[in-house]
Amino acid sequence: MLELLINSDEQFSKLDLTTLSRWERGVTTPKLEKQIIIARLMNDDIAHLLDPETNPSSNKKNSLDKIINTVKNSYINNDLPFHLIKLNMLENEPLLSKKLQAFHLHHLGVELNDAFFTKKNVYVDLYLGEKEELIGHLLYGYVSVEHGMPSLDPNKCEFIESSPEQEQEQEQEQEQEIVLYFISSYSIIPKPRSIIILTMLDILRKNTSINSVCINCHNQDGFNIYDKMTTTEVIKKGEEVEFGGIKLFGKRYRYVQILVNIESILASKIVADLIPFTCKYIENLLQEQKLKNDS
Numbered sequence: 498m499l500e501l502l503i504n505s506d507e508q509f510s511k512l513d514l515t516t517l518s519r520w521e522r523g524v525t526t527p528k529l530e531k532q533i534i535i536a537r538l539m540n541d542d543i544a545h546l547l548d549p550e551t552n553p554s555s556n557k558k559n560s561l562d563k564i565i566n567t568v569k570n571s572y573i574n575n576d577l578p579f580h581l582i583k584l585n586m587l588e589n590e591p592l593l594s595k596k597l598q599a600f601h602l603h604h605l606g607v608e609l610n611d612a613f614f615t616k617k618n619v620y621v622d623l624y625l626g627e628k629e630e631l632i633g634h635l636l637y638g639y640v641s642v643e644h645g646m647p648s649l650d651p652n653k654c655e656f657i658e659s660s661p662e663q664e665q666e667q668e669q670e671q672e673q674e675i676v677l678y679f680i681s682s683y684s685i686i687p688k689p690r691s692i693i694i695l696t697m698l699d700i701l702r703k704n705t706s707i708n709s710v711c712i713n714c715h716n717q718d719g720f721n722i723y724d725k726m727t728t729t730e731v732i733k734k735g736e737e738v739e740f741g742g743i744k745l746f747g748k749r750y751r752y753v754q755i756l757v758n759i760e761s762i763l764a765s766k767i768v769a770d771l772i773p774f775t776c777k778y779i780e781n782l783l784q785e786q787k788l789k790n791d792s
Contacts, residue, residue: 498653501538508534509531509534530760530764533758533760537705542702543702547772548769549772549774553765553766557722557767561722561768563718564722565694570685575686575687577627578790579624579625581622581623581689584621586617591629593623594614596631597609604737607735612652618639619634620637620638621636622627622634622635632686633682633693635679637680639707640657640711641657641675651710656678657675675706675708676708676710677701677704677710679697679712679713681715688786692779695771698762698768698771701762710759711757712755712759713752713753714743714753715743722758727757731745731755732756734752735751736751738751752779
């Protein structure tokens with residue numbers, strides 16, 4: 498066990514038998530982040546390690562609320578009817594593909610080629626309004642670690658087949674370490690934003706084969722949360738802009754690509770009341786929306 502932990506993460510590089518024995522006997526307890534590393538290493542659910550009653554500072558909690566509830570379009574009702582569809586390829590959705598291409602080009606300055614939507618193993622959650630118009634999305638995929646660094650280009654990434662709900666039964670799959678790449682997310686109304694955040698946390702909680710998370714941040718409040726609550730490394734910057742975007746060291750960029758430590762996200766007090774109940778909350782929000790749509 499000692500060798501397994503030492504080889505698993507730098508945080509255990511100085512671990513010795515005495516300390517491990519004290520942990521096993523309950524004499525001392527490792528900090529939460531280390532407990533989560535151990536649980537994920539054992540393919541265990543980390544939910545029981547978290548205290549949903551934990552109270553983060555009001556500033557941190559307000560930051561998350563601001564991301565969810567900020568008004569993006571004052572001309573529409575924030576309670577706009579919508580439904581969710583989940584796809585792993587957009588080959589048969591040319592109009593939606595064009596809209597996503599336009600979003601990435603105009604909002605991030607990233608040009609996604611046509612092959613990205615037809616030949617890549619990427620996942621997309623699409624939030625559609627009453628007239629099937631696109632009002633929100635979450636676009637992500639899984640990349641082998643050896644293909645992932647130092648930065649990720651969606652057009653060049655070799656995305657691998659993986660599923661957030663995948664049961665890792667084969668030893669080879671359990672040993673495979675991958676980077677979860679959140680390419681982009683956006684919604685013009687609050688409720689899909691809540692579902693998107695819960696979905697991201699749910700994927701991190703369930704898939705213990707994920708080694709790191711790479712995120713294209715194009716929202717300043719979102720970037721600030723990651724920067725404050727996690728171990729974050731900026732690995733790429735988008736086009737420089739005069740205003741908007743992400744402010745970093747006195748300059749502004751359309752987006753910044755960050756590499757985030759998973760355990761620091763899962764151990765954060767800001768989301769401690771969400772992670773144990775991600776599935777339940779997602780189901781409740783979608784069911785509530787379905788009832789509104791049908792009424």
